Amino acid sequence: MTHTINLTVNGQKYTRTVEPRMLLSDFLRHELGLTGTHVGCEHGVCGACTIMFDGESARSCLTFAVQADGHEITTVEGLATDKDNLHPLQQSFWEAHGLQCGYCTPGILMTMIPFLKQNPNPTEDEIRHALSGNLCRCTGYQHIVDAVKLAAEKMR
Amino acid sequence: MKPAPFEYHSPSSIEEILTLKSQYGDDAKFLAGGQSLVPAMNFRIVQPSVLIDLNRVSDLSFIREDGNVIRVGSMARERHLEFDASIEKRTPLLHEAVPSIAHPQIRNRGTIGGSIVNADPAAELPVLMIALNARLKAKNKSAERWLDAKDFFAGMFTTALESDEALVEIELPFAEPRTGWSFMEVAPRSGDYAMMGVATSVTLDENGKCKSAKLVYLNAGDGPVDAVEAAQSLVGEMLNDTLIESAALHASEKEITPFGNIHASAEFQRHLAKTLTMKTLKIAAERATKEN
Known part of the structure; x- marks a missing residue:
């Protein structure tokens, strides 16, 4: 049994027919070709697949995916207009390495x-707490924290 | 890591979800926030043949004051509890504890009712329901009944709900005057399952003696563990360090039954319980005095 869904992804409207068991992560990647959303653990621990659901x-x-019917999804592809005009958060991740x-980066950006937005002037502790739901196995997090601090400055 | 096939329903009224549940019984599961159910389905630990999605039932997501209680719909998101002004003012223990539930991304989707019905012994909300003397409203298509939180939890991932019932509402009494509270847990990483945690509440009488107390533990047995003997040992007394330490010792040695896991041995869990009990009781007693 399939269901027809209508949803908005990165401002664009889509209508697709899905099996109920299709995960939103797989829908974005396989049905819409938006492979910026990464899939890590598939049980809610790593945070790589984080997107914005109604903001x-x-x-x-x-x-x-069937639960996204009528909702608005934003993925990492929705952040920059093109590669020369990155979102300030993306630009900060580039600059601060x-x-x-x-x-893990797309999930971290979408977190x-x-x-x-809710906390435009965060302390380092608050940043680290907010990052706790996203695993990174390369950086040791220090440069991620620096990048978020830099982004907060740019976005204020 | 993909769920087995299932039939999906997403009605918009409470009547429809209850009719579907009575029709399908144990073959159907309710989908609330999905933050525990969907991982279990991805692992195929659970393979319901029918999912009844509650996310389109708008009548289940309220948080409102009513006389001297707060009424919360079972589909209220944990994130909404976290920022709700009534909950902060009327049930400060809950307000303090909610940020300890998983990560912000999880709290954005996770619901109060979902966590209660899941009845994970390591989860915060079942423990808080007992600590707050909550009442829970179960409903099937022809009747409804209220259960005290302490009678709701029936063991590991098990509740008193019948197969045709849904948890629809949670009633939280306002904290009494001269009530102090504290919630603490210890987790390997912020947002992970805690190795041990305790929700503590103390109400003093007009003379500053303890009138009632609650000490409820997570990850300390096969459900939320209500240390009634340790709590009772405080009643009628002025709270001091000696009394607090002996209550903490009693709860951690005699009343909880932690199993131990890869992160913490049962012995270490008991040690954490004792330390957390002393810390939270001191904070709760101090806050209760200030509330005078």
Whole structure:
């Protein structure tokens, strides 16, 4: 049994037919070709698949695509207009070297966008707490924290 | 890591979800925030043949004051509890504890009812429901009943709900005057499952003696562990360090039954319980005095 869903992803409207068991993460990657959303653990621990669901960060591997019917999704592809005009958060990750392999980066960016909106002047402790739901196995987090601090300055 | 196939329903009224549940019984599971159910489905630990999604039932997501209680719909998100002004003012223990529930991304989706019904012994909300003397409203398509939180939890991932019932509402009494509170847990990493945690509440009488106390532990047995003997040992007394230490010792040695896991041995969990009990009782007693 399939369901027809209508949703908005990065401002663009889509209509697709999905099996209920299709995860939102797989839907974004395989049905819409938006492979910027990464899939790590598929059980809500690593944070790589974090997207924004109606403006709030959420694990796309813990949501079924069918649940996104009528909702607004933002993925990492929705942040920059093109490669020369990065979002200030992306620009900060570049400048502060906030990534190495990059696997966790989209999830971290999609976590930090609503965080910085709610908390434009965060302390280092608050940043580290906000990052606790996203695993990075390369950086040791120091440069990620620096990048978020830099982004907060740029975005104020 | 993909769920097995299932039939999906997403009605918009409480009546419809209860009709579906009575029709499918144990073959159907309710999908609330999905933050515990969906991982279990991805692992295929659970393979419900029918999912009844509650996310489109708008009548289940309220938080409102009513006389001297707060009424919370079972689909209220943990993130909404965290920032709700009534909860901060009326049930400060809950307000203090909610940020300890997983990560912000999880709290954005996770719901109060989902966590309660999941009845994970390591979860915060079941423990808080007992500590707050909450009442829980269960409903099937023809009747409803209220259960005290302490009668709701029936062991590891098990509740008193019948297969045709849904948890629809949570009633939280306002904290009494001269009540102090504290919630603490120890986790390997912020947002992870805690190795041990305790929700503590103390109410003093007009003379500053303890009128009632609650000490409820997570990850300390096969459900939320209500240390009634340790709490009772405080009643009628002026709270001091000796009394607090002996209550903490009793709760951690005699009343909790931690199993131990890869992060913490049972012995270490008991040690944490004792330390956290002393810390939280001191803070709660201090806050109760200030509330005078």
